[in-house]
Amino acid sequence: MSTSPIGSYRFFQKLHPLSLLAQLTSRRATGCLRVFTGVACWTIYLEEGKLTYASYSDKLFERLDHHLQLLSQQIPTLSSANRVQMRLTFDTKSENQSMSQPDYLAICWLVNQGYITPPQAAILIDELAKEVLLSFLGLKQGSYEFHNQTSLDELPKFCCLDLRSLVEHCQKQLQVRQERELNLPIQNKSQVLPAQIQSFHTEAKSHVASEQQLATTDFEYLEDSDRQLSLPPTSKNLYTVACIDDSLTVLHSIRSFLDENTFAVVMINDPVKALMQILRSKPDLILLDVEMPNLDGYELCSLLRRHSSFKNIPIIMVTGRTGFIDRAKATMVRASGYLTKPFTQRDLLKMVFKHLN
Numbered sequence: 001m002s003t004s005p006i007g008s009y010r011f012f013q014k015l016h017p018l019s020l021l022a023q024l025t026s027r028r029a030t031g032c033l034r035v036f037t038g039v040a041c042w043t044i045y046l047e048e049g050k051l052t053y054a055s056y057s058d059k060l061f062e063r064l065d066h067h068l069q070l071l072s073q074q075i076p077t078l079s080s081a082n083r084v085q086m087r088l089t090f091d092t093k094s095e096n097q098s099m100s101q102p103d104y105l106a107i108c109w110l111v112n113q114g115y116i117t118p119p120q121a122a123i124l125i126d127e128l129a130k131e132v133l134l135s136f137l138g139l140k141q142g143s144y145e146f147h148n149q150t151s152l153d154e155l156p157k158f159c160c161l162d163l164r165s166l167v168e169h170c171q172k173q174l175q176v177r178q179e180r181e182l183n184l185p186i187q188n189k190s191q192v193l194p195a196q197i198q199s200f201h202t203e204a205k206s207h208v209a210s211e212q213q214l215a216t217t218d219f220e221y222l223e224d225s226d227r228q229l230s231l232p233p234t235s236k237n238l239y240t241v242a243c244i245d246d247s248l249t250v251l252h253s254i255r256s257f258l259d260e261n262t263f264a265v266v267m268i269n270d271p272v273k274a275l276m277q278i279l280r281s282k283p284d285l286i287l288l289d290v291e292m293p294n295l296d297g298y299e300l301c302s303l304l305r306r307h308s309s310f311k312n313i314p315i316i317m318v319t320g321r322t323g324f325i326d327r328a329k330a331t332m333v334r335a336s337g338y339l340t341k342p343f344t345q346r347d348l349l350k351m352v353f354k355h356l357n
Contacts, residue, residue, distance in 0.1 A: 014140065014141060015139050015140060015142050017136055019252055020035075021163055021167060022249045024044075024146075026049070028048045028049040029146070030046060030048055030148070031147050032044070032045050032146070032147045032152075036144070037139065037141065037142040040056065040057050041057040042054070042056050042135070043057075043101070044132075044133075045150060047157065050161060050163065051129055051160070051166060052125075052157050052159065052161070053101075053125055053129070053152065054125075054128065054132040054133060055103055055104070056135055056136070060091075061102075061103065064103050065087065067127050067128055067131075068124070070127075075120060077114065082115050086109065087106075090105055091106075100151035107121055107124065108155055119158075125159055125161070126159065130166060133166055133170045134170045137171070138174070239263050239284045239285065240266060240282065240284050240285075241266070241286075241287060242277075242283035243265060243266065244269075244274045244278075244286065244287065244289060244292075244297075245267075245268075245292070246270075246271065246292045246293060247289070248269055251267040254267075255267060257348050257349070258348070258349075258352070266281040272294055274300060275303065275304065278310070284314075285314045285315075285316065285352060285355055285356055286304070286315045288317055288318060289318050289319065290319035290326070291321075298333050301315050301330075301333040301334070302334075305333065314336040315335050315336050316337040316339050316351055317335045317338050317339065319338070319340065320340065320342075321340075337351055337355060
């Protein structure tokens with residue numbers, strides 16, 4: 001099985017669930033994202049950026065049975081006896097640890113037996129996905145990997161759900177839940193120490209703001225080519241790094257890798273107007289994507305080198321291409337380095353500090 005990490009992969013790193021999902025959607029990824037926290041596992045299956053199934057290891061069949069019970073009110077053929085038979089067949093646990101994604105196999109079995117129809121299976125998967133993603137979006141730490149080939153490849157697909165719509169639905173639910181927590185009943189507030197109340201409000205408000213910001217940047221693909229996204233330099237920043245890429249997802253991934261106490265990150269998603277924006281920001285180093293519309297990275301690097309202000313500034317080409325010809329092109333336009341996607345945080349920092357020191 002082919003396995004490739006997205007971004008960086010190490011145990012118990014800081015996770016950005018929205019950013020991960022946005023990367024998969026923008027890349028029209030096909031495969032399986034697995035996220036681990038040590039006590040549970042989230043599994044999200046995709047086909048060309050659309051969600052085909054999502055699962056969460058904790059209380060796997062309890063959750064499936066709960067949604068089937070809700071469906072059984074509209075489906076006469078889905079009796080309690082059929083649900084019990086399903087669990088006896090697929091909820092094997094210790095008897096058969098090798099069974100991969102038994103909950104999805106159980107859904108396929110229900111369709112094959114005629115207890116539910118394929119459209120009803122699609123409704124079931126949609127409801128399950130919302131519940132799984134709701135818990136997934138709350139993750140703060142863990143590890144993850146992406147498999148190009150999955151155990152579901154040979155099984156029937158009942159739906160391809162829009163990931164953005166699912167995330168928006170979950171975001172609304174999270175926002176309602178957090179607003180309720182921020183407006184605790186008076187009798188509950190009196191039981192909390194003043195310092196704890198202040199800490200709770202600060203943390204909750206910060207969480208709402210950060211999640212809303214990620215939702216509007218990662219899942220809203222901006223059409224305004226004049227927009228420049230940047231992290232304003234402050235006195236505590238040691239270096240300014242300009243990132244030029246037409247993908248907002250990549251820009252935000254790079255910014256998350258670069259510590260804000262050390263780097264002021266200027267994010268530019270319009271290669272045509274990058275020259276003027278870089279002149280204003282006066283960066284210490286430039287990260288430049290190769291594959292961009294209208295003006296590719298090699299052409300832009302060549303233009304930058306012709307300008308007196310950029311003759312000696314490090315320019316790192318960022319690309320998924322690894323061939324000899326591409327590296328030769330980078331050398332011809334006097335690029336300082338070559339960073340291959342997908343790269344880890346360590347790869348990025350190693351390249352950055354190599355050319356800043």
